Amino acid sequence: MxxxxxxxxxxxxxxxxxxxxxxxxxxxxxxxxxxxxxxxxxxxxxxxxxxxxxxxxxxxxxxxxxxxxxxxxxxxxxxxxxxxxxxxxxxxxxxxxxxxxxxxxxxxxxxxxxxxxxxxxxxxxxxxxxxxxxxxxxxxxxxxxxxxxxxxxxxxxxxxxxxxxxxxxxxxxxxxxxxxxxxxxxxxxxxxxxxxxxxxxxxxxxxxxxxxxxxxxxPSGINRNNFVFITYYALTHLGARKEGESWLDVSKAEYDHEKVEGVKAVYRVLAVFAFIPIFWALWDQNLAEWVLQAKKLDLNTGLGYTFLPEQVQVLNPLFLVSFIPVFTYVVYPFFEKLGIKTTPLRRLGAGFLLTAVSFVIISLIQTSIDAGGQPSVWWQILAYLVLAWGEILVSITGLEYAYTNSPKSMKSTMTAIWYSAVSIGNLGVALVNGNIAKGGFLAQLDGASYFWFFTGLMFASTVVFMLVAGKLKETKYVG
Missing domain, CATH: 1.20.1250.20 (MFS general substrate transporter like domains)
Incomplete structure (x- = not known):
């Protein structure tokens, strides 16, 4: 019955x-x-x-x-x-x-x-x-x-x-x-x-x-049990911390215990997210610096179509949509069969590496331009392809990691922090370009050296991430 x-x-x-x-x-x-x-x-x-x-x-x-x-x-x-x-x-x-x-x-x-x-x-x-x-x-x-x-x-x-x-x-x-x-x-x-x-x-x-x-x-009204309020309370009451307690535990005197534990989970995820702004600092250049570079390329594909400089960037969403199922149903299962588990942290590391490789291509293109050459647009298309692979590994995996490693009450907070990582990355690039425009110390980043600078930054960040990733603790909150 x-x-x-x-x-x-x-x-x-x-x-x-x-x-x-x-x-x-x-x-x-x-x-x-x-x-x-x-x-x-x-x-x-x-x-x-x-x-x-x-x-x-x-x-x-x-x-x-x-x-x-x-x-x-x-x-x-x-x-x-x-x-x-x-x-x-x-x-x-x-x-x-x-x-x-x-x-x-x-x-x-x-x-x-x-x-x-x-x-x-x-x-x-x-x-x-x-x-x-x-x-x-x-x-x-x-x-x-x-x-x-x-x-x-x-x-x-x-x-x-x-x-x-x-x-x-x-x-x-x-x-x-x-x-x-x-x-x-x-x-x-x-x-x-x-x-x-x-x-x-x-x-x-x-x-x-x-x-x-x-x-x-x-609307629910102002919710005091949130990431900012709990963090602020903890930082301003560190003197009340007892031996053996986390610095956030002092907030339990004033805030919901479960929400305080949720904030702890957010900070664990932030240890991973600390590397994400550097990725976005490079990624968003494909819609700015790469477009300006495209004006100096031979945009004739040889297939009966010549790109406008601003059109090459359309390949990013096209490659992205095309390769998401390939990674999901072919690439990840292939490595699993080889006994290499494609954990979120490994995917992120691989994505950072591929992003750096895409900038190696862009840097080499710019080196040729600086020498008076006019490289084919196909080289930039290759860079867009590699960048799309990196984006799949970083962007999709990062959102998944944030979701599974934060409790239900903090999932919206993690989404906001993810967007903030994009903001921080772009702010960094804006400051670099502002310094160049004003003839500051970074004005020496001329031509290819500009792209090599970000290439080196991404490679260095990837190495540090790989060293840190093995020590990061995962706490999954699913279901």
Whole structure:
């Protein structure tokens, strides 16, 4: 009797269908990612050509590119810092729907500012600031909003929904990286920045149209039992620590014991995450420094197609989507059969190494350019391929490691910290380029030496990681 009842319950549970809100969320995400990556695809080359070296003077090119790189990486640093702010504001005060909708409206004004003020650096910079706050402010809310739409009757469909969600992200990225550079080359910057703005407006309208179909999770108010508050209390009460206790244990006098243990788990993960900003410092150059390098390459593929400099970066999401199943179903099982367990830490180490190798290729390309050569775009395509392999091993594995090694109460915190690692990495590159632009100590990083510097940094970081990884303790929280 009990068995039949269980079977009926299971059958009832499996009857669920996709929530009606999902198509609106997917449409919103595809259009928003088109707007963000479309704008970003031409940003580096536009800043040099329009503001920092409009005359194309070779003497000014190094400083112009450094200024462009500094601005782009500061933009990305802010965009990936804002998810933490957006997530807290949504969870504590306004709820996800209001944050996504109102910040999206602000986001549209950012794009409009870029399109209207293509000749005014101050106003253009303001537009970038607004877009960074908009893109980052909604980032953590949108992905979490997908999960909010499911209940017990259809939770078995959540994995498929997230697969479609990430497909929408990559579809928006690929399409915009192909077409926005064409618009820029053929009819100018105003339209090239305007079209992403139109797509962002469409994204906002699509999201608004689904307003009555969303599951709205109300804000919870300020939660004192969080990572920041518990850490602050521990640091300001170290004198109360007893012998044999962790420095965080003093917080148990004021905060929930389970949450304090969760914060301890976060710090264990941070020992791994300490190496992640260096990875992102290199990775994000494929959408900035590599694009500027592409202008100096022979972009004729020999296959009847010649790339625009801003289009080569489209290969990153294409390679990524193509090789994720290859790694999942071929590469990892192959090494497992050889008796080499593909643990998260080993994958991260291999990913760091491959990222460094991609920069070896880029450095050699730049060495040839510095010597007066014009290397084939195929060499940069090879670098994009190796970088995509590194990204699969680092980005996907890093998120998995963060999820499995942090308790349920701290999983959102870990997502925010992951985005912060992207921000820190880009901030570091921005500071390097700012120093170069001002003729500081790092101005000696000219041409290939710039890329060799980051190559060496990644190799050194990989060696240190491999030495430390064996001593890192894993505590899994799954189920």
């Amino acid at each position: 009990t068995s039949n009842h269980s079977n009926e319950a299971l059958t009832e549970e499996k009857k669920g269908t996709f929530p009606k809100a999902i198509p609106y969320i997917l449409g919103n995400e595809a259009a928003e990612r088109f707007s963000f990556y479309g704008m970003r695809s031409i940003l580096s080359t536009f800043l040099v050509a329009q503001f920092f070296n409009p005359s194309g003077n070779p003497v000014l090119q190094k400083v112009a590119e450094a200024k462009s790189n500094e601005m782009v990486h500061m933009f990305v640093a802010l965009a990936y810092f804002m998810p933490m702010i957006g997530g807290l504001v949504a969870d504590w005060f306004f709820g996800k729907y209001k944050v996504i909708f109102y910040v999206s409206v602000l986001y549209c004004f950012g794009h409009l500012t870029l399109a209207l003020f293509e000749n005014n650096l101050d106003m253009f910079s303001l537009g970038l600031l607004i877009i960074a706050c908009g893109a980052g402010g909604i980032k953590s809310c949108v992905s979490a909003n997908v999960g909010d739409q499911f209940d017990k009757s259809n939770e078995h469909l959540m994995t498929k929904a997230y697969s479609w969600f990430y497909f929408a992200i990559n579809a928006g990225s690929v399409v915009s990286n192909i077409f926005i550079p064409v618009i820029y080359a053929s009819i100018g910057a105003a339209w090239a920045f305007g079209v992403p703005g139109i797509l962002m407006a469409i994204a906002t309208v699509v999201f608004f149209l689904g307003r009555n179909k969303y599951v709205h999770v109300p």
